[in-house]
Amino acid sequence: xxxxxxxxxxxxxxxxxxxxxxxxxxxxxxxxxxxxxxxxxxxxxxxxxxxxxxxxxxxxxxxxxxxxxxxxxxxxxxxxxxxxxxxxxxxxxxxxxxxxxxxxxxxxxxxxxxxxxxxxxxxxxxxxxxxxxxxxxxxxxxxxxxxxxxxxxxxxxxxxxxxxxxxxxxxxxxxxxxxxxxxxxxxxxxxxxxxxxxxxxxxxxxxxxxxxxxxxxxxxxxxxxxxxxxxxxxxxxxxxxxxxxxxxxxxxxxxxxxxxxxxxxxxxxxxxxxxxxxxxxxxxxxxxxxxxxxxxxxxxxxxxxxxxxxxxxxxxxxxxxxxxxxxxxxxxxxxxxxxxxxxxxxxxxxxxxxxxxxxxxxxxxxxxxxxxxxxxxxxxxxxxxxxxxxxxxxxxxxxxxx
Ligand code: NDP
Ligand code: MG
Numbered sequence: 001x002x003x004x005x006x007x008x009x010x011x012x013x014x015x016x017x018x019x020x021x022x023x024x025x026x027x028x029x030x031x032x033x034x035x036x037x038x039x040x041x042x043x044x045x046x047x048x049x050x051x052x053x054x055x056x057x058x059x060x061x062x063x064x065x066x067x068x069x070x071x072x073x074x075x076x077x078x079x080x081x082x083x084x085x086x087x088x089x090x091x092x093x094x095x096x097x098x099x100x101x102x103x104x105x106x107x108x109x110x111x112x113x114x115x116x117x118x119x120x121x122x123x124x125x126x127x128x129x130x131x132x133x134x135x136x137x138x139x140x141x142x143x144x145x146x147x148x149x150x151x152x153x154x155x156x157x158x159x160x161x162x163x164x165x166x167x168x169x170x171x172x173x174x175x176x177x178x179x180x181x182x183x184x185x186x187x188x189x190x191x192x193x194x195x196x197x198x199x200x201x202x203x204x205x206x207x208x209x210x211x212x213x214x215x216x217x218x219x220x221x222x223x224x225x226x227x228x229x230x231x232x233x234x235x236x237x238x239x240x241x242x243x244x245x246x247x248x249x250x251x252x253x254x255x256x257x258x259x260x261x262x263x264x265x266x267x268x269x270x271x272x273x274x275x276x277x278x279x280x281x282x283x284x285x286x287x288x289x290x291x292x293x294x295x296x297x298x299x300x301x302x303x304x305x306x307x308x309x310x311x312x313x314x315x316x317x318x319x320x321x322x323x324x325x326x327x328x329x330x331x332x333x334x335x336x337x338x339x340x341x342x343x344x345x346x347x348x349x350x351x352x353x354x355x356x357x358x359x360x361x362x363x364x365x366x367x368x369x370x371x372x373x374x375x376x377x378x379x380x381x382x383x384x385x386x387x388x389x390x391x392x393x394x395x396x397x398x399x400x401x402x
Contacts, residue, residue, distance in 0.1 A: 008287065011038035011096050013116050014107030016047040018218045019130045019156065022279040023105045024055055026287055026295050034287055037101050040092055040116075042108070043067055049074040052083055059100055061086040063112075092116050097123035103287070105156070106131040109220050110343050111385055118142055118378075124149035128286035130156040132237045136339045138381050139240030154286035155241055159186045159234055161282035162260035162273035163242060184242060185262040186234055187254040188313065189214045189277075191226040194255060198317045204356035206349060214257040214277045223346045227359050228313060232324025233342075236335050239328055246328045251321065253311045258300060274300055319360040323367060333384035334372045340388035341366035348396050358401030366391050 010027055014020045015036075027034040040061040041048040052060050052075060060083050062071045068087035075083050086095060096104045097119045104120035105128045106113055113131035118138070120127050122145045129135065135142060146153050155161050163184055192211055193201060210222040217225070224230035235249050252262075257277040264270045275281050276297055284295035315322050320342070327334040345359040354362065366388045375381055395401060 007033060007035050008103050009035050009037035009101045010103045010105060010287065011040065011101035011120075012036055012105045012107065013038075013040040013092065013096060014042075014105070014109065014113070014131070015039040015051055016041040016044050017107055017109065018216065019105070019107035019279060019283075020051075023107065023128070023283045023287075024051065026280050026283045026293075028055065029294055029296060030287075033293070038095050040095070042112070045070045045074055049078055049080070052080055053078055056080075057083060059084045059086060059095055061092045061095055063087075063089055063092055063108075065089075089115055093119040096120045096125065102126065103128065105283070105286075106134070107156075109133070109218055111137050111339060114138060114142075118145060121146040121151045121153070122149050124151045126286075127151050127153045128156050128283065129153050132157055132233050133339055133343070135237045135240050136233050137336045137385060138375070138378060139236065139335070140375060141378060141381070143240050153241065154289055155237070156279070156282045156286055157234060157237060158277070158279065158282050159261040160238060160241055161285055163238070163263055165273045165285060166261070166263040166271040167242075180265050180267075181242070181244065181248070182264045182266050183248040183250055184238060184244060185250045185252050185264065186231060186238060187252055187257070187259050187261050187310075188228065188231045189225065189257045190253040190255050190311075190313070191228065191230075193226055193317075194253065195314075196317060198357070201317060201356055206352065209349070209356060213255075215279075219350060220343070220346055223349060223359070224342070227320045227356070228318035229320035229324065229342050229346075229359070229363070231313070232321045233339065235321075235324055236328050246325050251313055253313050255309055255311075256305060256307070258302075258305060259308060276300060320363060323360065323363050327367060330372060332372050332375045333381060334367065336375070336381045336384045337366055337370050337372060337388040338363055340385040341370075341392045344389050344392035344396070345401075354396055354401040361401055362392055362395060365395060 027036050036055045038059045039057045043064040065088035072085040103126040106117040107130040110133050114134040117134040209226040210219050212222050259272050262272040278297045280295040281297045327338040341363045345362040348354045370388045
């Protein structure tokens, strides 16, 4: 009889979010093989306790240190005394780097995810990376840290997971040389406003922008999909994961969201990965790799779907994609500036403080106005991130983008 494989102990960081829910769904399908040993959230204690009740981790972490007592008491009241409560960013970093887990699902939204993602990479964990902003902000440092510590990064973003699969998961790791690749093509759904003119986009409300036609996701990435900034961030993400220059990363709008991305090799072969738009597939690839495991996602019935359409993105209506390519070409801290400006812009848009078209306007303004520099250290990157946030907040306070 083959030896029983060790149980993979998984830290789900951002457990209360959309990716967190999908990861926990897949983990729960494989008792004896996968265990959610650490669950971490930002500030929503009740949601975290309720996940603890269901998934029985060994550790629960709330990043907001002020919520420690609430978490401890919540676990006690739920009769979950055997789950250890922790709070604060340092505790989170220690847990993802320590013995409590061998695999980390990095699913915090935004640059806030960088410290724990980096801690997991430095500790040599298998890193299931959904938190694309950490790659945009500090891609070189993060991939170098993972390489040095022997951490395997499995991209969870569906496009990058598709490319990871097309490159031959198991025989080739992401970033392991691109000699035989001609280019990669990231597909984009086009978001809820595909085909809209710039004029029509003026009156877009937050409620319209978070209603994605194909994917069910958290509010920030939903707005990013609506502006196409999500695809821009993904171009930068792909650059770091697969070591390709921007000129060899193309974007194609594919409204059905069934082809998740394509890889073109030098011999003219194009490989694509297809499947229903459900993040559990990508998470199962990461959790099971190099084996394939059940994800709960049905197979693809192409006959029922009928057709696959492709079109070019509209740079006039959706300038964020161009701005991301521009930042990638500029290099250094420019992607960090774009990412930070976009985070401030999206959050202000969701609060009704700026208009939808204020998002690209603010990103463009920050990219031009905030001085860029070399991205040699985390400190330099965080300083650029802070400078961009300051500048963006000043512009919003001045009422320039309402
Ligand atoms: P959600 O908004 O649904 O969830 C965000 C999670 O992050 C929540 O658990 C939240 O906790 C936690 N969080 C927020 N701020 C902090 C913080 N400062 N410290 C610790 N935890 C924090 O986001 P998504 O799940 O949609 O997205 C997560 C990441 O995955 C993003 O980077 C996104 O771009 C990427 N991604 C998502 C996809 C999707 O289908 N959703 C697809 C591809 C990529 P709390 O609930 O307590 O606030
Ligand atoms: Mg994606």
